[in-house]
Amino acid sequence: MTIYQHVALASRPKGWPTLENFRYEDKELPEMGAGQVTLRTIWLSLDPYMRGRMNDAKSYADPVPIGGTMEGGAICEVIASNNDKFAVGDIVVGRTGWATHGIADGADIRKVDPNAAPLSTYLGVLGMPGMTAWIGLNEIGKMKEGETVLISAATGAVGGLAGQLAKAKGCKVIGVAGGAEKCSFAVDELGFDACLDHKAAKDGRELGAQIKEAAPQGVDVYFENVGGKTLEAVLPNMNMFGRIAICGMIAWYNGDNVAEAAPLPAVWSTILTNRLTVQGFLFPDHQDSAAAFFKEVAPMMAAGKIKFRESVAEGLENAPEAFLELLNGDNFGKQLVRVGEDPKG
Amino acid sequence: MTIYQHVALASRPKGWPTLENFRYEDKELPEMGAGQVTLRTIWLSLDPYMRGRMNDAKSYADPVPIGGTMEGGAICEVIASNNDKFAVGDIVVGRTGWATHGIADGADIRKVDPNAAPLSTYLGVLGMPGMTAWIGLNEIGKMKEGETVLISAATGAVGGLAGQLAKAKGCKVIGVAGGAEKCSFAVDELGFDACLDHKAAKDGRELGAQIKEAAPQGVDVYFENVGGKTLEAVLPNMNMFGRIAICGMIAWYNGDNVAEAAPLPAVWSTILTNRLTVQGFLFPDHQDSAAAFFKEVAPMMAAGKIKFRESVAEGLENAPEAFLELLNGDNFGKQLVRVGEDPKG
Structure with a gap:
């Protein structure tokens, strides 16, 4: 039995969210099934759309249930694999949410090249x-x-x-x-x-x-x-x-x-x-544009022509506070949480 | 010197217009110049956009000046012509406004076929x-x-x-x-x-x-x-x-x-x-679509497949009242003013 940490939606905010709406806690990782991989989260992305998921209203996506893990995109390392397409050590973009670990099917993760750009940028300018x-x-x-x-x-x-x-x-x-x-x-x-x-x-x-x-x-x-x-x-x-x-x-x-x-x-x-x-x-409606996007932006990125700035919160337990700052405009640039060690530094 | 009648904007409305905002009066028709034609108005179209022209604010078109003729599209008969392209008796769509007569350059009028459809429909379903x-x-x-x-x-x-x-x-x-x-x-x-x-x-x-x-x-x-x-x-x-x-x-x-x-x-x-x-x-931004419109709608009209309803006010002097009814939704179907005799009945 493997224990990991996640941030649950403890209660729904009325107006501005507060720290009390979140709960950082241990959770048991499900068994990895056939075709699945186990992920370790390195970087978690915090984005304004997450505020909408805290409401009990069907929007373009379902709300996060009370007690459920806050949703989010993340950069993860594959640490165990039952899937031929992913090897231990691969770096992927996935939607493990506000959590230190997760189980993924191959369909919901996408490999990225860890040598082409800093890993965190796959949640920002390249994400x-x-x-x-x-x-x-x-x-x-x-x-x-x-x-x-x-x-x-x-x-x-x-x-x-x-x-x-x-x-x-x-x-x-x-x-x-x-x-x-x-x-x-x-x-x-x-x-x-x-x-x-x-x-x-x-x-x-x-x-x-x-x-x-x-x-x-x-x-x-x-x-x-x-x-x-x-x-x-x-x-x-x-x-x-x-x-x-x-x-x-x-x-x-x-x-x-x-x-x-x-x-x-x-x-x-x-x-x-x-x-x-x-x-x-x-x-999500425009996934077909990814190729055109990368064709234009990847070379600019490789040539050092793209400037970007990141705000980094250290540790998953600090994600709620960083998210509140983001909503208030107190952060500067792309808001990230460093959840685990980045193998690229 | 020829005298005709027009409806002038007497004052700008605050909120809902009233009859006092309009003035029905005689006016002197300018001399017909080279290339110009003299028009007799048969049908005047009343449309909601005219409310905007009564305001002293630049919108997508200039406001009607105080004392100026209320603007509008009309079906007219050519009663005198200095323009080779238009003969006396021709029926045209023009913008003589709320007036019994007008002078037009050839560029601002367009001939219509008086035998293809009732003349008034060139201000409605075919206009x-x-x-x-x-x-x-x-x-x-x-x-x-x-x-x-x-x-x-x-x-x-x-x-x-x-x-x-x-x-x-x-x-x-x-x-x-x-x-x-x-x-x-x-x-x-x-x-x-x-x-x-x-x-x-x-x-x-x-x-x-x-x-x-x-x-x-x-x-x-x-x-x-x-x-x-x-x-x-x-x-x-x-x-x-x-x-x-x-x-x-x-x-x-x-x-x-x-x-x-x-x-x-x-x-x-x-x-x-x-x-x-x-x-x-x-x-006005989509004049290029006229051909596609007529290609689709003219045969439907000729085949009697298009139903339409008209509200007709008799006489130019009654245009203001009919316009107020239009703004209030009291009319039914296309609002017209019969300004002069329709040669087609």
Whole structure:
């Protein structure tokens, strides 16, 4: 009998989650069956979508049951195998969740090359957030050279790569982020043309005026990660036939800032008058784009052209606190948890 | 010196327009110049978009100036011509506005065949509203055979044809209209599978439950003409990857029903979770589709397969009252004003 550790959903949050909604505890690992492999988690990815899984509401995926393991993508090492396709020592991306170990069928894991890039990047620029950035800009936002792209949560795991991909495409790129440090990073390191601090703007109107100043030609593609006052600020700046790719709306996940949201009739009117296209998208629907994504981004990564930043929490027991910081925008870049030793250092 | 009559915008409405916002008066017709023609208006079209032109705000088109002629499409007869392409007696579609006569350059009028269909239909099923219906369903809504299409303002000039085109495509078609008489007409005459009376539903939630009953399989395409509680009712019924084609939002044009609108965060969340595409569109951007539209609809019209209904106001002086009724949903079908004698009867 093998004992491992996981973080269970102890209770459902009302509004903002707290540490009491999580429980770090021992658990018994099931027997490894035919065709299965046993995994040791190295890196766990923390992402805003996990907030939705804590609610007792069917969204695009089922909620995590009370007492169940919090879901999540992870980089793992194969430590035992009943599957010909995976050998002990292989590094894979899987969905073991917030747990030190897990059992996987071959179908739910994918080998990665441990020598091509740092392992953690397969959860970031080379993983789900990176592909989300690519899909949102290309398939949903349909960005074209010379257009102006506005990216909220500009230094986040998705936004940071989105900005660099849009610059590489020849777009003018405006970011919105929380705090002067993040804004400087977006411009100085990631190469954004400008980045506006939403925390320094007293409301959506003031932020909107700053966007207008930074992008007097208007915005063609808005990569929407946040909702809230940033959305209110961007809308009046959208150009005719602009596209809004809705990837997330973290400002509203915990039920606050809702009353202050822009009124729907005004938003609907802007969509009609400016002939906007507003489209929601989720990474799992676009797996077919992985090849095109890697073809473009892997060489950029190999050439050292992609900048990224990570926030690392040490130890699975610290995952809940890191997740709360992520929801609050207190982290910086891709949020990871180092669950076990990384063989690549 | 020739005197004609027009309806001027006397003042800008605050909220709902009143008769005092309009002024019916004599005006002097300019001299007909080289290449120009003189037109006599037969039929004037009244359409909801005209409400927007009464506001002092740049929308997708310039506002009508105070004292200027209210804009509008019309069927006219050429009564004098300095243009080789147009002979006296020709029937044309033009934009003379709310006026008994007008001067036009050749570029802003288009000849129609007076023997192919009743003249008034060139302002309805064979005109801008008809093309709007076709564009919304095909180019924006991307309806496919077997899908469920929901159409608000179902017996209006746009909605009535939209429903028939969707049925012809093999879709299940649900209408929403105001009043039992309109709903019966939609089902019995236009062939909708069901039509729900928004006036009989106390709120969007109740209407939404009725939509769920009429379309338990969900809605794939929503042809949005109204906003208000109908939008609130439709949203929770939208299927994954559904499309919302925003054509109008008459419930909000006069500034009421705005406070009761669904909250933006909930709408945004539905768009993301259900991966919806919401797109605003305006007829003038899609003139290239006219050929495809006529190819499909003209034979249906010639074969007597298209049903339509008209509300006719007699005399230009009655245009303002008819327009107010249109905004209030008191008319039934395509709203027209008979400005002058129709040579076809």
